[in-house]
Amino acid sequence: xxxxxxxxxxxxxxxxxxxxxxxxxxxxxxxxxxxxxxxxxxxxxxxxxxxxxxxxxxxxxxxxxxxxxxxxxxxxxxxxxxxxxxxxxxxxxxxxxxxxxxxxxxxxxxxxxxxxxxxxxxxxxxxxxxxxxxxxxxxxxxxxxxxxxxxxxxxxxxxxxxxxxxxxxxxxxxxxxxxxxxxxxxxxxxxxxxxxxxxxxxxxxxxxxxxxxxxxxxxxxxxxxxxxxxxxxxxxxxxxxxxxxxxxxxxxxxxxxxxxxxxxxxxxxxxxxxxxxxxxxxxxxxxxxxxxxxxxxxxxxxxxxxxxxxxxxxxxxxxxxxxxxxxxxxxxxxxxxxxxxxxxxxxxxxxxxxxxxxxxxxxxxxxxxxxxxxxxxxxxxxxxxxxxxxxxxxxxxxxxxxxxxxxxxxxxxxxxxxxxxxxxxxxxxxxxxxxxxxxxxxxxxxxxxxxxxxxxxxxxxxxxxxxxxxxxxxxxxxxxxxxxxxxxxxxxxxxxxxxxxxxxxxxxxxxxxxxxxxxxxxxxxxxxxxxxxxx
Numbered sequence: 152x153x154x155x156x157x158x159x160x161x162x163x164x165x166x167x168x169x170x171x172x173x174x175x176x177x178x179x180x181x182x183x184x185x186x187x188x189x190x191x192x193x194x195x196x197x198x199x200x201x202x203x204x205x206x207x208x209x210x211x212x213x214x215x216x217x218x219x220x221x222x223x224x225x226x227x228x229x230x231x232x233x234x235x236x237x238x239x240x241x242x243x244x245x246x247x248x249x250x251x252x253x254x255x256x257x258x259x260x261x262x263x264x265x266x267x268x269x270x271x272x273x274x275x276x277x278x279x280x281x282x283x284x285x286x287x288x289x290x291x292x293x294x295x296x297x298x299x300x301x302x303x304x305x306x307x308x309x310x311x312x313x314x315x316x317x318x319x320x321x322x323x324x325x326x327x328x329x330x331x332x333x334x335x336x337x338x339x340x341x342x343x344x345x346x347x348x349x350x351x352x353x354x355x356x357x358x359x360x361x362x363x364x365x366x367x368x369x370x371x372x373x374x375x376x377x378x379x380x381x382x383x384x385x386x387x388x389x390x391x392x393x394x395x396x397x398x399x400x401x402x403x404x405x406x407x408x409x410x411x412x413x414x415x416x417x418x419x420x421x422x423x424x425x426x427x428x429x430x431x432x433x434x435x436x437x438x439x440x441x442x443x444x445x446x447x448x449x450x451x452x453x454x455x456x457x458x459x460x461x462x463x464x465x466x467x468x469x470x471x472x473x474x475x476x477x478x479x480x481x482x483x484x485x486x487x488x489x490x491x492x493x494x495x496x497x498x499x500x501x502x503x504x505x506x507x508x509x510x511x512x513x514x515x516x517x518x519x520x521x522x523x524x525x526x527x528x529x530x531x532x533x534x535x536x537x538x539x540x541x542x543x544x545x546x547x548x549x550x551x552x553x554x555x556x557x558x559x560x561x562x563x564x565x566x567x568x569x570x571x572x573x574x575x576x577x578x579x580x581x582x583x584x585x586x587x588x589x590x591x592x593x594x595x596x597x598x599x600x601x602x603x604x605x606x607x608x609x610x611x612x613x614x615x616x617x618x619x620x621x622x623x624x625x626x627x628x629x630x631x632x633x634x635x636x637x638x639x640x641x642x643x644x645x646x647x648x649x650x651x652x653x654x655x656x657x658x659x660x661x662x663x664x665x666x667x668x669x670x671x672x673x674x675x676x677x678x679x680x681x682x683x684x685x686x
Contacts, residue, residue, distance in 0.1 A: 156194040161263025179293040186219035187302035260286025366509030369562030372480035391435025413465035432475040443483035555655035
């Protein structure tokens with residue numbers, strides 16, 4: 152296999168590489184010294200310079216030709232008016248890298264960072280770290296003792312951290328600790344949820360962009376948002392506070408005041424200035440739960456605050472500043488809310504960069520058992536008493552918890568309340584079969600649909616749903632069955648939940664039941680889909 156050519160890319164050193172007459176050979180000149188190492192052959196030197204160093208470049212190229220004739224010196228003019236201006240330097244190097252014909256299959260690139268201003272050296276490092284320069288950093292040093300014409304030393308620094316086992320292990324351990332921190336209090340065996348938490352951890356550490364957590368009430372959005380803040384605070388990426396508000400509690404004129412603050416005298420009763428939650432969250436994290444409940448005016452003000460970090464308090468003439476990271480939560484389909492004009496499309500686009508759908512408890516049934524154990528441990532810590540199930544009681548509760556009868560409409564809040572009730576009633580720390588029987592009956596009554604609430608009635612109007620002509624063509628058998636199915640769908644928390652209820656018996660005979668797909672195909676026979684039924 153043919154050996155690759157060695158190519159060095161570096162700036163001329165207007166001070167270190169300078170020198171006149173024969174005395175120049177008495178000093179160490181880093182660019183010339185690169186070619187004086189007997190055991191290192193440099194095939195080509197890409198010598199970068201600005202328009203003011205032409206004479207020095209010619210001198211250095213001539214001297215290199217004398218000590219290393221095999222080295223080709225290629226002067227590359229890079230126009231930088233101010234080598235201490237970061238934007239100018241980085242932009243010029245970026246343009247150079249984009250235009251340069253790198254050939255890593257046949258050439259190895261060393262990026263010389265000994266010469267040039269500190270800004271130049273930093274930018275060379277950043278370009279190499281980002282792989283715009285596909286090579287290693289090259290650092291050279293003068294000889295320890297004065298020796299005229301000595302080459303000094305050189306060292307290569309490979310920025311591919313995967314090559315450094317100890318560093319890679321530390322980074323891997325840091326990530327595992329971050330994921331474990333986020334999962335503390337979220338007992339899970341669900342592979343998809345585990346993968347989601349892994350990605351959220353990476354995003355939280357690397358980005359300050361808004362994060363949108365979607366999912367039903369009680370799925371753990373608020374808990375996860377707080378853990379994200381605590382993770383960022385532990386990594387010194389959040390110096391401010393964690394501020395949380397449920398937007399469903401904000402109504403009328405007070406909504407804007409609560410979020411954005413107000414000045415004294417802004418309205419009747421405004422006896423003093425109010426900072427507002429956005430300013431309180433400066434340098435920290437603002438969690439807006441149920442963001443879909445915000446009014447359109449507040450949505451417009453929030454968009455400006457996210458994009459510009461500035462906004463006007465109610466009644467104010469001067470903008471205030473707050474640099475916060477937004478985490479938003481919702482149990483609504485915001486895309487549908489946008490389509491129906493209840494949510495601004497520009498705000499949705501801004502907060503939809505990192506969106507995660509947290510599954511409800513019925514979609515994480517394998518997590519019920521570990522969460523029961525976790526909740527019992529937490530209860531024991533708070534109450535000072537170890538609480539456990541009897542064997543028969545645990546089996547009975549788990550059969551119910553995993554059955555179609557268990558709707559878990561409140562998700563983990565329902566489960567937490569259920570475990571707390573049983574633990575409180577446990578005598579001598581033992582949850583008995585009688586306690587479980589009473590609790591499962593209580594949950595069934597809690598989840599029983601109320602006949603006086605919209606969507607809970609079984610008198611489904613097929614004429615309105617399908618149209619009179621289509622409804623008239625149905626056999627009575629199909630009509631009765633379809634009415635029952637639609638009634639269940641309207642009460643269910645999700646498509647999967649409705650499928651589990653409707654196929655509660657037949658699904659047990661299947662190795663991998665796909666209740667949602669079966670229900671979707673059934674509805675499609677009548678030209679219906681889930682969204683149409685829910686709307």
